[in-house]
Amino acid sequence: MSLKGKRILIAKPGLDGHDVGAKIITLALRDAGADVIYTGLRKSPDYIARVAADEDVDAVGLSILSGSHHTLLAQTLDELAKLGAANIGVFIGGTIAPQDTQALLEMGALGVFTSEMSLNDTLSALEAALS
Amino acid sequence: MESPPRLSNRRALSRALTRASRASVADCLAAVASSPHDPATRIGITGPPGAGKSTLIARLAATRLEARARMAVLAIDPTSPISRGSILGDRIRMDTVAEHPGLYIRSIPSRNAHDGLADNICEMLMVLDKHGFDEVILETVGVGQADYEIRNLVDTVVLVLVPESGDAVQAMKAGILETADIYVVNKCDCAGAEQMLHDIRSVVDYRHVEPGEWRPPVLSASITDDSIAELDEAINAHSLWRDDHNDADLHRRARLRYHVESLMSRRVAELFDEARSDLLQRPIREVYAELARKLGEVL
Ligand SMILES: Nc1nc2c(ncn2[C@@H]2O[C@H](COP(=O)(O)OP(=O)(O)OP(=O)(O)O)[C@@H](O)[C@H]2O)c(=O)[nH]1
Numbered sequence: 351m352s353l354k355g356k357r358i359l360i361a362k363p364g365l366d367g368h369d370v371g372a373k374i375i376t377l378a379l380r381d382a383g384a385d386v387i388y389t390g391l392r393k394s395p396d397y398i399a400r401v402a403a404d405e406d407v408d409a410v411g412l413s414i415l416s417g418s419h420h421t422l423l424a425q426t427l428d429e430l431a432k433l434g435a436a437n438i439g440v441f442i443g444g445t446i447a448p449q450d451t452q453a454l455l456e457m458g459a460l461g462v463f464t465s466e467m468s469l470n471d472t473l474s475a476l477e478a479a480l481s
Numbered sequence: 482m483e484s485p486p487r488l489s490n491r492r493a494l495s496r497a498l499t500r501a502s503r504a505s506v507a508d509c510l511a512a513v514a515s516s517p518h519d520p521a522t523r524i525g526i527t528g529p530p531g532a533g534k535s536t537l538i539a540r541l542a543a544t545r546l547e548a549r550a551r552m553a554v555l556a557i558d559p560t561s562p563i564s565r566g567s568i569l570g571d572r573i574r575m576d577t578v579a580e581h582p583g584l585y586i587r588s589i590p591s592r593n594a595h596d597g598l599a600d601n602i603c604e605m606l607m608v609l610d611k612h613g614f615d616e617v618i619l620e621t622v623g624v625g626q627a628d629y630e631i632r633n634l635v636d637t638v639v640l641v642l643v644p645e646s647g648d649a650v651q652a653m654k655a656g657i658l659e660t661a662d663i664y665v666v667n668k669c670d671c672a673g674a675e676q677m678l679h680d681i682r683s684v685v686d687y688r689h690v691e692p693g694e695w696r697p698p699v700l701s702a703s704i705t706d707d708s709i710a711e712l713d714e715a716i717n718a719h720s721l722w723r724d725d726h727n728d729a730d731l732h733r734r735a736r737l738r739y740h741v742e743s744l745m746s747r748r749v750a751e752l753f754d755e756a757r758s759d760l761l762q763r764p765i766r767e768v769y770a771e772l773a774r775k776l777g778e779v780l
């Protein structure tokens with residue numbers, strides 16, 4: 351498995367203050383060969399989109415525990431498009447109810463990775479989505 | 482809502498930097514030939530891991546943006562030799578200034594470079610030159626005692642040290658401690674800062690300086706005070722000094738030499754990657770001759 355040469359931004363939108371999950375995926379991506387940038391806590395979708403565009407990442411991962419994933423995904427995709435960066439994919443991780451996954455994919459998420467998935471499955475799925 | 486970015490073609494710039502960072506040696510050579518732009522003023526910030534370089538850059542950039550419209554920060558972090566991945570953690574320290582519309586920050590993995598810089602850093606700096614920044618700040622990876630190549634890329638080298646780097650200073654005496662233009666003892670809110678300041682001053686201040694030569698200041702700094710104004714002024718003073726005293730031709734040649742050396746070492750790496758797997762079964766003279774022959778082919 352290799353994400354070598356891929357640039358990935360891990361972002362934490364929303365108000366919850368737990369970033370253990372974000373840090374675990376950051377390390378796992380680095381170990382899979384990716385160059386990973388982490389934004390830190392409580393960032394707005396327009397801030398995240400601007401960092402993603404400036405850093406020219408291949409994908410942004412939104413780590414969301416607060417339940418507002420539909421809104422945050424929609425806003426992030428919207429802001430990316432405004433910046434001429436609609437080619438940057440957005441994936442979602444965190445606590446997401448199974449019935450929400452399909453809706454998020456239809457909205458344009460590159461992937462939805464719940465905390466129940468193994469890290470290996472997450473990384474393989476991401477690699478497939480980015481290749 | 483923040484005001485719209487003053488850098489109009491931000492997205493184009495960020496794509497161009499990606500292309501430059503990934504360009505083969507042949508593509509780099511083609512790009513150099515077609516773009517002679519005046520270089521932006523460049524400040525290099527270097528020093529041991531965790532010395533507070535990124536935090537300092539955030540404050541410095543905020544101050545210098547008061548007098549400048551467009552600034553860029555290129556921040557390099559190390560590539561893991563095992564996974565070849567990286568965590569680019571400099572930006573998170575620059576949160577306080579990251580939303581300034583005139584500032585562009587880019588995080589860069591060092592990849593194969595072992596000198597505190599990154600593969601194709603010359604090409605990336607040239608992209609910034611083309612986009613007309615007033616000033617560029619370059620952060621090296623946390624460096625050891627012998628990584629002073631940054632000197633060849635920037636106009637002013639700032640070496641950031643911390644109280645706990647006491648032993649490192651001993652080791653550095655003969656290396657980078659002779660080549661910085663400005664010394665900053667950072668984290669002066671921590672114990673041991675006075676001793677550190679004294680140690681560095683004893684090395685730097687007692688060095689013989691010819692009349693007209695630059696005498697590097699040794700500053701103290703900390704996030705808890707307004708020391709950044711002093712650093713800002715020291716950088717301006719060094720720029721003024723350079724305008725009158727710097728040997729521009731010598732500097733240009735040093736930059737050119739560094740650029741050619743980096744291209745050649747990258748080309749050697751490319752040749753190893755392309756070589757047949759039995760190349761390294763052969764005696765060293767043959768391997769050398771084979772690579773030298775291939776290097777001789779014009780790209
Ligand atoms: N006490 C104290 N801590 C500081 C100061 N400046 C930075 N730090 C802390 O030092 C740590 C490292 O800061 P960075 O700015 O990331 O240091 P760096 O030199 O860029 O680190 P690398 O890029 O990893 O080599 C962080 O936890 C900062 O909060 C300071 O003036 N005083």
Ligand SMILES: [Mg+2]
Nearest residue numbers: 534535570571
């Ligand atoms: Mg740093």
